[in-house]
Amino acid sequence: xxxxxxxxxxxxxxxxxxxxxxxxxxxxxxxxxxxxxxxxxxxxxxxxxxxxxxxxxxxxxxxxxxxxxxxxxxxxxxxxxxxxxxxxxxxxxxxxxxxxxxxxxxxxxxxxxxxxxxxxxxxxxxxxxxxxxxxxxxxxxxxxxxxxxxxxxxxxxxxxxxxxxxxxxxxxxxxxxxxxxxxxxxxxxxxxxxxxxxxxxxxxxxxxxxxxxxxxxxxxxxxxxxxxxxxxxxxxxxxxxxxxxxxxxxxxxxxxxxxxxxxxxxxxxxxxxxxxxxxxxxxxxxxxxxxxxxxxxxxxxxxxxxxxxxxxxxxxxxxxxxxxxxxxxxxxxxxxxxxxxxxxxxxxxxxxxxxxxxxxxxxxxxxxxxxxxxxxxxxxxxxxxxxxxxxxxxxxxxxxxxxxxxxxxxxxxxxxxxxxxxxxxxxxxxxxxxxxxxxxxxxxxxxxxxxxxxxxxxxxxxxxxxxxxxxxxxxxxxxxxxxxxxxxxxxxxxxxxxxxxxxxxxxxxxxxxxxxxx
Amino acid sequence: xxxxxxxxxxxxxxxxxxxxxxxxxxxxxxxxxxxxxxxxxxxxxxxxxxxxxxxxxxxxxxxxxxxxxxxxxxxxxxxxxxxxxxxxxxxxxxxxxxxxxxxxxxxxxxxxxxxxxxxxxxxxxxxxxxxxxxxxxxxxxxxxxxxxxxxxxxxxxxxxxxxxxxxxxxxxxxxxxxxxxxxxxxxxxxxxxxxxxxxxxxxxxxxxxxxxxxxxxxxxxxxxxxxxxxxxxxxxxxxxxxxxxxxxxxxxxxxxxxxxxxxxxxxxxxxxxxxxxxxxxxxxxxxxxxxxxxxxxxxxx
Numbered sequence: 130x131x132x133x134x135x136x137x138x139x140x141x142x143x144x145x146x147x148x149x150x151x152x153x154x155x156x157x158x159x160x161x162x163x164x165x166x167x168x169x170x171x172x173x174x175x176x177x178x179x180x181x182x183x184x185x186x187x188x189x190x191x192x193x194x195x196x197x198x199x200x201x202x203x204x205x206x207x208x209x210x211x212x213x214x215x216x217x218x219x220x221x222x223x224x225x226x227x228x229x230x231x232x233x234x235x236x237x238x239x240x241x242x243x244x245x246x247x248x249x250x251x252x253x254x255x256x257x258x259x260x261x262x263x264x265x266x267x268x269x270x271x272x273x274x275x276x277x278x279x280x281x282x283x284x285x286x287x288x289x290x291x292x293x294x295x296x297x298x299x300x301x302x303x304x305x306x307x308x309x310x311x312x313x314x315x316x317x318x319x320x321x322x323x324x325x326x327x328x329x330x331x332x333x334x335x336x337x338x339x340x341x342x343x344x345x346x347x348x349x350x351x352x353x354x355x356x357x358x359x360x361x362x363x364x365x366x367x368x369x370x371x372x373x374x375x376x377x378x379x380x381x382x383x384x385x386x387x388x389x390x391x392x393x394x395x396x397x398x399x400x401x402x403x404x405x406x407x408x409x410x411x412x413x414x415x416x417x418x419x420x421x422x423x424x425x426x427x428x429x430x431x432x433x434x435x436x437x438x439x440x441x442x443x444x445x446x447x448x449x450x451x452x453x454x455x456x457x458x459x460x461x462x463x464x465x466x467x468x469x470x471x472x473x474x475x476x477x478x479x480x481x482x483x484x485x486x487x488x489x490x491x492x493x494x495x496x497x498x499x500x501x502x503x504x505x506x507x508x509x510x511x512x513x514x515x516x517x518x519x520x521x522x523x524x525x526x527x528x529x530x531x532x533x534x535x536x537x538x539x540x541x542x543x544x545x546x547x548x549x550x551x552x553x554x555x556x557x558x559x560x561x562x563x564x565x566x567x568x569x570x571x572x573x574x575x576x577x578x579x580x581x582x583x584x585x586x587x588x589x590x591x592x593x594x595x596x597x598x599x600x601x602x603x604x605x606x607x608x609x610x611x612x613x614x615x616x617x618x619x620x621x622x623x624x625x626x627x628x629x630x631x632x633x634x635x636x637x638x639x640x641x642x643x644x645x646x647x
Numbered sequence: 648x649x650x651x652x653x654x655x656x657x658x659x660x661x662x663x664x665x666x667x668x669x670x671x672x673x674x675x676x677x678x679x680x681x682x683x684x685x686x687x688x689x690x691x692x693x694x695x696x697x698x699x700x701x702x703x704x705x706x707x708x709x710x711x712x713x714x715x716x717x718x719x720x721x722x723x724x725x726x727x728x729x730x731x732x733x734x735x736x737x738x739x740x741x742x743x744x745x746x747x748x749x750x751x752x753x754x755x756x757x758x759x760x761x762x763x764x765x766x767x768x769x770x771x772x773x774x775x776x777x778x779x780x781x782x783x784x785x786x787x788x789x790x791x792x793x794x795x796x797x798x799x800x801x802x803x804x805x806x807x808x809x810x811x812x813x814x815x816x817x818x819x820x821x822x823x824x825x826x827x828x829x830x831x832x833x834x835x836x837x838x839x840x841x842x843x844x845x846x847x848x849x850x851x852x853x854x855x856x857x858x859x860x861x862x863x864x865x866x867x868x869x870x871x872x873x874x875x876x877x878x879x880x881x882x883x884x885x886x887x888x889x890x891x892x893x894x895x896x897x898x899x900x901x902x903x904x905x906x907x908x909x910x911x912x913x914x915x916x917x918x919x920x921x922x923x924x925x926x927x928x929x930x931x932x933x934x935x936x937x938x939x940x941x942x943x944x945x946x947x948x
Contacts, residue, residue: 238841238866238867240758241754241757243754273754273758274758314750314751342747343749343750344750344751346724347749387769403810404809404810406806406808406863406890407808409890410811413891413892416893429810458810459932460813460816461810461813464788492792494788516819520932521932593845605878614874
């Protein structure tokens with residue numbers, strides 16, 4: 130779920146006809162001053178973070194006048210809340226509250242319907258209140274096709290002991306909230322508290338919407354940069370990874386960091402899983418041996434070799450990890466040699482300095498393991514390939530053993546240098562990168578096996594030189610599947626004439642920063 | 648028997664001319680699935696591996712006669728429309744392979760299915776296999792592999808992870824234990840047939856003597872299976888393996904389902920409930936065939 134900030138959520142509520150306090154979001158104390166002056170009343174200052182219970186850690190402040198708004202908001206900007214650094218503060222009129230309520234919308238996986246929950250008591254500690262006073266809480270499933278009817282909302286509110294005009298005002302808000310949530314594909318929507326002010330008006334005093342990741346494409350207007358379930362803003366490396374995923378629909382690549390800073394002495398492992406269930410099983414196996422994971426990563430759903438290559442490059446941008454552990458369910462339906470080739474390319478470029486245990490069980494695993502064994506024997510670190518008959522527990526034990534053999538040495542991140550490609554080479558673009566062939570080197574080539582190695586059958590020999598058998602446009606559109614077989618063959622068996630360049634925007638700069646910070 | 652699909656089931660493929668659709672149609676056909684027609688709007692009149700392609704499900708039904716199952720391979724954004732089309736034409740079981748289907752679309756499909764007495768597997772499913780009879784979806788990847796990995800027998804397999812569906816079944820086969828039907832219920836938070844519904848089907852199936860289930864943190868599926876056992880609605884021996892023991896609460900992994908909400912949905916909650924009702928909860932995948940062998944009445948294949 131892609132979470133929205135309170136100020137974003139409130140904007141959507143307002144568009145949906147729900148009353149919200151007058152206010153604006155500020156990025157500096159000066160702006161907070163301006164907004165407070167414009168409001169012309171006592172204001173409340175609220176840090177914009179995805180963390181509940183903000184009042185408990187001083188994330189909510191009150192200011193009587195604009196000068197106080199400057200002073201108090203100065204303490205809020207830059208405040209660190211879990212992984213958040215506060216950059217935005219919502220400045221709002223301070224409401225005179227008479228009573229507080231709660232309304233929330235979730236999806237019920239058992240009934241397969243949206244479920245609307247209303248409580249006649251709201252505010253902080255709603256979960257505890259719900260346990261002690263179940264009679265104050267009501268819930269109804271919503272018919273997803275016809276929507277929430279007015280009378281259903283009225284009945285829901287009525288059952289919690291509310292009547293009269295207040296009943297109408299609250300139920301009206303419920304109907305509108307459901308409308309907003311449905312319109313923006315929110316998987317969860319919550320107003321807590323929903324308040325009645327002393328002048329008998331209903332306001333959404335706080336609100337959180339979380340948008341369905343899979344529907345974000347329908348809502349460019351929301352400006353969601355990374356549609357992922359995070360309880361904090363994405364890290365710079367996660368953003369780099371997300372953009373790789375966004376630009377390449379072939380298979381899944383999901384990357385999440387457990388921590389941004391790995392202490393040197395910590396036994397952290399770079400994790401590359403495949404498939405949700407298999408990844409969980411594999412993570413459990415490594416964690417059970419006392420390791421920590423620097424990251425979670427899933428490359429599955431038949432990703433191109435180039436995608437697995439990029440995943441490995443991103444994982445290896447984390448300093449101090451002590452091993453590289455790749456494992457999925459062990460019996461994957463996809464051809465496993467694509468992943469093997471992606472890893473070979475990445476590990477060679479990185480001149481891998483930490484041991485790797487790669488469990489590539491599934492279709493053509495024998496070939497995948499052979500690729501790893503053949504092409505990774507000359508790098509500094511030891512990389513072992515395993516298949517479906519080797520359990521995750523066994524592989525985790527091997528990981529531990531290899532890390533021990535490597536004296537618990539941590540990974541050193543290397544700078545990325547752009548490839549030097551002579552100008553007069555034969556070159557064409559692929560779906561996410563480009564391929565260049567230096568014909569000067571080709572003259573010494575005995576086998577011309579790059580043509581044979583190409584699984585997509587897009588290369589042919591023309592006067593003894595490899596050229597595209599299809600148009601350059603077709604190659605770029607994806608006819609070249611970026612399986613990397615031609616490059617691996619040329620590099621290891623022939624003249625190193627063929628180079629595949631697969632850029633990862635932002636990674637070079639990211640590593641430079643890390644190296645500078647050392 | 649077996650559940651949901653056998654060699655007689657008449658199967659249609661929606662999105663048959665797409666990249667995935669073509670490759671997986673080949674798998675299904677080579678395995679022996681009775682694929683009678685395909686649909687891609689605008690490509691009526693073509694054929695894929697000798698299977699006729701029609702412009703709509705309705706047309707396929709008119710020309711080929713009744714269809715039991717539709718396997719859907721269209722892009723995620725078009726899944727809802729394809730599913731509604733299939734159900735409107737009269738198809739009672741859908742297998743929705745694509746992932747990233749918006750959740751409100753899934754809820755609408757579910758709503759329509761309830762109204763029409765239809766059901767669906769997925770979305771985000773590898774599909775299912777009744778070994779020796781038929782494959783639906785893409786499980787196994789290739790027919791020869793599916794034949795090698797999965798063998799007929801008495802253990803039903805239900806899993807929320809595609810890879811684990813294959814893995815559990817493969818390890819059972821290796822241990823000489825065959826399977827009745829293997830089903831990947833799908834990796835999303837809301838799926839059509841979820842574990843408890845699958846358990847009810849296995850309960851009715853004569854071939855199935857034991858069930859192996861792979862659960863994950865998030866959603867209430869495994870807790871609801873425990874409820875079924877408690878109420879006496881599922882009485883066969885159940886072997887359960889739950890992933891995500893080490894996951895942090897609030898962290899979501901690539902299965903949308905893996906969201907921990909309160910204590911419900913947590914690893915502990917699921918394991919505790921399942922143990923209490925007498926399920927055999929195992930800690931490692933390699934224990935599944937061992938326990939299955941121990942529980943088998945005799946002939947395991």
